[in-house]
Amino acid sequence: NAGVIQTPRHKVTGKGQEATLWCEPISGHSAVFWYRQTIVQGLEFLTYFRNQAPIDDSGMPKERFSAQMPNQSHSTLKIQSTQPQDSAVYLCASSLGWGETLYFGSGTRLTVL
Amino acid sequence: QQKVQQSPESLIVPEGGMASLNCTSSDRNVDYFWWYRQHSGKSPKMLMSIFSNGEKEEGRFTVHLNKASLHTSLHIRDSQPSDSALYLCAASTGNTGKLIFGLGTTLQVQP
Numbered sequence: 001n002a003g004v005i006q007t008p009r010h011k012v013t014g015k016g017q018e019a020t021l022w023c024e025p026i027s028g029h030s031a032v033f034w035y036r037q038t039i040v041q042g043l044e045f046l047t048y049f050r051n052q053a054p055i056d057d058s059g060m061p062k063e064r065f066s067a068q069m070p071n072q073s074h075s076t077l078k079i080q081s082t083q084p085q086d087s088a089v090y091l092c093a094s095s096l097g098w099g100e101t102l103y104f105g106s107g108t109r110l111t112v113l
Numbered sequence: 114q115q116k117v118q119q120s121p122e123s124l125i126v127p128e129g130g131m132a133s134l135n136c137t138s139s140d141r142n143v144d145y146f147w148w149y150r151q152h153s154g155k156s157p158k159m160l161m162s163i164f165s166n167g168e169k170e171e172g173r174f175t176v177h178l179n180k181a182s183l184h185t186s187l188h189i190r191d192s193q194p195s196d197s198a199l200y201l202c203a204a205s206t207g208n209t210g211k212l213i214f215g216l217g218t219t220l221q222v223q224p
Binding site for chain 1: 145147149155156157158159162201205207210211212213214215216217
C-alpha cells in the first residue's frame with residue numbers, strides 16, 4: 001500500500017497561470033478530501049468527495065478553484081489565474097468512509113511568484 | 114474565528130515530562146474529536162480519536178473528552194524528543210464527515 005499519492009511534490013507558477021494538482025487515494029477508500037496548509041491559516045478544508053460525488057465544497061474559493069474526481073483512483077484540484085496568496089501546501093487525504101481516519105498524502109507545495 | 118481552538122500555541126517540556134494540550138470547539142454540532150501529529154516536513158498522521166465522554170489511553174498517550182463543554186485534551190507522559198511535532202486537533206459532525214482543524218500546538222521536548 002503506497003498510501004495517498006500526490007503529484008507534483010512542488011509546483012512554481014507565475015501570477016495568473018493555471019495550476020493542476022493530482023491525487024491518487026488509497027485503493028478502496030471511498031472518501032477523498034482536499035486541504036491546504038499555511039503557517040497563518042493552518043490546515044484549511046477545501047472540498048471533499050464520497051464515492052466520487054462532490055459532497056461539500058464550502059471551503060473552496062469559488063471563482064478560481066475547482067475540483068473533480070472522474071474515477072475512484074484519482075482526483076484533481078485546479079486553480080485558475082493563480083495569485084501569490086494561493087501559495088501553500090495542498091494536501092489530499094482519503095478515508096475508508098465517513099467518520100473514519102484520514103490518511104494524508106505528502107502534499108504539493110505550490111509557490112506563486 | 115477558528116471553530117476549533119487549541120492551546121497553548123507552543124509548549125516546551127523536558128524529556129520524561131508530561132505534556133498537556135487542549136482543544137475546544139465552538140460548534141455545538143460537533144460530536145467527534147481527533148488528534149493528529151505532524152512532524153516537521155511531513156504530513157499529518159492520526160494519533161488518537163475520541164467520540165464518547167471520558168478517557169481513552171493508548172501507551173503514553175491519554176485523551177479526555179467532555180462533550181458538554183466540547184473540550185478535549187491530549188496528555189503525553191514520559192515525553193520523548195521524537196514527540197516534538199505540531200499537534201493538530203480536529204472536530205467533525207456526524208452528518209458531514211469533514212474534519213475542521215485547529216491551528217495546532219507546537220510541542221518541543223528538550224533532551
